[in-house]
Amino acid sequence: xxxxxxxxxxxxxxxxxxxxxxxxxxxxAASDAxxxxxxxxxxxxxxxxxxxxxxxxxxxxxxxxxxRRTLRVFExxxxxxxxxHNDRLQYSTLLQDGEAPLVFVIAGTGADDQSRHxxxxxxxxxxxxxHVVLLPSPTHANFIVNxxxxxxxxxxESDAADLLNVMRLVDNRLRESSVGISRYYLTGYSLGGWNAxxxxxxxxxxxxxxxxxxxxxxxxxxxxxxxxxxxxxYHSVKEIDAMxxxxxxxxxxxxxxxxxxxxxxxxxxxxxxALNFQDxxxxxxxxxxxxxxxxxxxxxxxxxxxxxxxNLVLTSDVMTQAGYIFPRNRxxxxxxxxSDYLAVALRTSLLDYFDDMLAENYLPRKPGRSRxxxxxxxxxxxxxxxxxxQDRIWLITNQDDIILAPGDLDExxxxxxxxxxxxxxxxxxxxxxxxxxTAFITDYFTR
Amino acid sequence: xxxxxxxxNPLVPISLVLLLATGGCSGSSGTGQYEPPRxxxxxxxxxxxxxxxxxxxxxxxxxxxxxxYKFNAQLDQYVLVPVVDAYQFAVPSFLRxxxxxxxxxxxxxxIFTNSVLQASPSKATPTLGRFMINxxxxxxxxxxxxxxxxxxxxxxxxxxxxxxxxADTGPYxxxxxxxPSNMRDAVGTAVDWATLSFAIPSSILDKTVxxxxxxGLQPTDAxxxxxxxxxxxxxxxxxxxxxxxxxVARKIEINSPSPLPEFPE
Numbered sequence: 001x002x003x004x005x006x007x008x009x010x011x012x013x014x015x016x017x018x019x020x021x022x023x024x025x026x027x028x029a030a031s032d033a034x035x036x037x038x039x040x041x042x043x044x045x046x047x048x049x050x051x052x053x054x055x056x057x058x059x060x061x062x063x064x065x066x067x068r069r070t071l072r073v074f075e076x077x078x079x080x081x082x083x084x085h086n087d088r089l090q091y092s093t094l095l096q097d098g099e100a101p102l103v104f105v106i107a108g109t110g111a112d113d114q115s116r117h118x119x120x121x122x123x124x125x126x127x128x129x130x131h132v133v134l135l136p137s138p139t140h141a142n143f144i145v146n147x148x149x150x151x152x153x154x155x156x157e158s159d160a161a162d163l164l165n166v167m168r169l170v171d172n173r174l175r176e177s178s179v180g181i182s183r184y185y186l187t188g189y190s191l192g193g194w195n196a197x198x199x200x201x202x203x204x205x206x207x208x209x210x211x212x213x214x215x216x217x218x219x220x221x222x223x224x225x226x227x228x229x230x231x232x233x234y235h236s237v238k239e240i241d242a243m244x245x246x247x248x249x250x251x252x253x254x255x256x257x258x259x260x261x262x263x264x265x266x267x268x269x270x271x272x273x274a275l276n277f278q279d280x281x282x283x284x285x286x287x288x289x290x291x292x293x294x295x296x297x298x299x300x301x302x303x304x305x306x307x308x309x310x311n312l313v314l315t316s317d318v319m320t321q322a323g324y325i326f327p328r329n330r331x332x333x334x335x336x337x338x339s340d341y342l343a344v345a346l347r348t349s350l351l352d353y354f355d356d357m358l359a360e361n362y363l364p365r366k367p368g369r370s371r372x373x374x375x376x377x378x379x380x381x382x383x384x385x386x387x388x389x390q391d392r393i394w395l396i397t398n399q400d401d402i403i404l405a406p407g408d409l410d411e412x413x414x415x416x417x418x419x420x421x422x423x424x425x426x427x428x429x430x431x432x433x434x435x436x437x438t439a440f441i442t443d444y445f446t447r
Numbered sequence: 448x449x450x451x452x453x454x455x456n457p458l459v460p461i462s463l464v465l466l467l468a469t470g471g472c473s474g475s476s477g478t479g480q481y482e483p484p485r486x487x488x489x490x491x492x493x494x495x496x497x498x499x500x501x502x503x504x505x506x507x508x509x510x511x512x513x514x515x516y517k518f519n520a521q522l523d524q525y526v527l528v529p530v531v532d533a534y535q536f537a538v539p540s541f542l543r544x545x546x547x548x549x550x551x552x553x554x555x556x557x558i559f560t561n562s563v564l565q566a567s568p569s570k571a572t573p574t575l576g577r578f579m580i581n582x583x584x585x586x587x588x589x590x591x592x593x594x595x596x597x598x599x600x601x602x603x604x605x606x607x608x609x610x611x612x613x614a615d616t617g618p619y620x621x622x623x624x625x626x627p628s629n630m631r632d633a634v635g636t637a638v639d640w641a642t643l644s645f646a647i648p649s650s651i652l653d654k655t656v657x658x659x660x661x662x663g664l665q666p667t668d669a670x671x672x673x674x675x676x677x678x679x680x681x682x683x684x685x686x687x688x689x690x691x692x693x694x695v696a697r698k699i700e701i702n703s704p705s706p707l708p709e710f711p712e
């Protein structure tokens with residue numbers, strides 16, 4: 001009879017032996033291929049949905065420590081109980097041990113500081129030797145509730161002011177804990193890239209402003225990179241609404257039938273493991289089995305954005321008590337049934353939000369301006385004169401980015417001129433994890 | 448993907464009873480006293496009754512369910528996630544995988560029982576083989592040798608058995624600590640736990656390693672395996688979205704064909 005200790009020690013030896021065999025062989029070919037662009041999907045809809053299969057991805061060290069931190073931006077002003085879990089702004093940091101430049105990263109529409117693209121950007125930039133601060137998008141509920149002065153995202157200047165305010169608080173906190181920061185950089189993807197342009201401009205305007213303390217005379221971002229930004233939020237929302245109509249001709253009425261069909265096809269294949277939509281290789285396998293049409297892919301992308309819009313509209317509505325889709329005098333509690341409001345929110349485009357909620361808040365303060373002016377004001381072209389003289393602000397995007405309306409890419413090229421890197425394919429953010437794209441981004445901040 | 452635990456937990460039958468008792472006083476949400484919003488179902492659609500149906504799952508116990516949902520989110524925030532974070536920090540991933548394999552191997556017992564109850568030899572045979580291979584060559588289940596040999600894990604639980612024999616899901620339920628379920632699967636979960644606790648032959652359970660099974664390691668591993676974090680969607684509609692996703696994911700799990708063994712060429 002073998003003793004307990006005997007069994008355990010044998011087991012332990014085996015575990016250790018097996019553990020030593022687990023180290024993957026170093027992939028030497030990967031670093032040589034960093035500059036070679038061979039992203040596999042030429043269909044922009046496919047690229048946007050599937051992202052980058054693992055064999056094309058940049059190799060990043062997995063040991064970077066990502067710290068989730070919380071911040072109280074405004075004192076007082078309790079949020080309704082329904083947001084009990086959402087009482088502080090959440091952001092993340094990846095810090096170096098010694099002095100280094102600090103890069104702020106702004107998330108895209110409806111994304112928070114730890115969304116897939118954000119974690120990937122954070123790890124890549126940290127591996128390149130930078131301090132990284134990941135910030136949620138001003139369109140994310142956590143930001144709307146905790147860091148937006150108006151609780152109404154979408155107006156470029158006020159979003160920039162909110163973001164800059166958060167950046168100052170985070171910067172103060174890092175300096176208090178004696179993190180050595182040599183200079184400041186800024187980036188963001190999708191809507192976050194668009195935000196970054198306005199943040200850089202506002203920061204420059206406020207620099208040297210007497211209201212600022214001597215210590216904080218503006219960040220003076222030395223390098224700014226806009227990753228797949230829209231030219232005009234108005235144009236891009238129209239494009240995205242059209243995607244939804246394309247895949248769902250009956251509108252949201254057809255949503256359940258659409259999902260049921262997709263899930264039935266997915267379920268027809270045996271698999272004992274949970275459906276893992278975070279894993280791009282699972283996505284590729286599912287895609288190959290389901291063979292979705294372009295219209296169906298467009299609908300999926302349109303739906304993802306529509307859901308982000310629904311979250312934004314409800315959150316802004318509750319926080320401003322506008323009585324838009326949620327009754328003005330109804331308390332928003334964690335026990336409040338929301339099904340009816342979800343059904344309305346899914347039928348509410350960001351254009352409705354611009355027309356009804358944002359316009360009503362901003363137009364009275366800007367006499368002589370129309371709704372149309374407000375929509376046109378969401379284009380980077382309105383700050384084009386300033387942008388075209390900014391050698392520190394670069395653009396990286398794709399020839400086939402699906403959120404750009406016809407003509408938008410030409411306009412972006414006109415604004416940024418030679419400070420542009422255009423990849424031939426990749427859709428919207430599909431190629432972000434490709435090693436050549438990752439290499440371009442990290443090179444931009446380290447060269 | 449969604450919060451669900453497997454394993455013996457004496458609290459659950461009690462909480463089920465409590466849930467059933469409180470469920471009766473839930474649907475007290477009259478909407479008459481509220482000023483209608485500018486955009487309502489009436490203004491965005493010509494057929495409000497049909498328009499309401501989007502992503503909708505019947506939820507007669509919504510009031511109680513939503514309270515339990517908040518309780519679960521708080522339990523996660525203050526207890527389970529900190530424990531899982533500490534576990535991930537302290538225990539190397541190789542050992543964490545061994546722990547997971549060990550408990551999944553124990554779970555084969557109820558997969559086997561239910562495969563038999565479902566009269567499905569195509570599930571029962573590989574499951575029996577898996578349990579025997581992994582419990583011996585796999586060192587009490589620490590290693591999942593069977594999967595590497597091409598014998599995939601099957602899906603079978605008592606909720607599924609009830610479904611196979613024609614039971615309806617019953618109302619949607621959010622179970623304390625366990626998360627989204629329904630009346631049928633809640634009964635199934637309770638029966639599976641009872642099976643594990645009482646029906647395992649002592650010749651199997653007498654082995655030393657199994658003495659460590661019912662410690663805090665099991666709930667830790669169970670929570671560790673599920674990447675879902677409450678309120679990480681950032682959506683004020685998270686309750687509705689989770690309700691929909693959990694319901695369809697479970698439907699798929701129950702209806703999907705059993706994975707076939709693959710034989711290496």
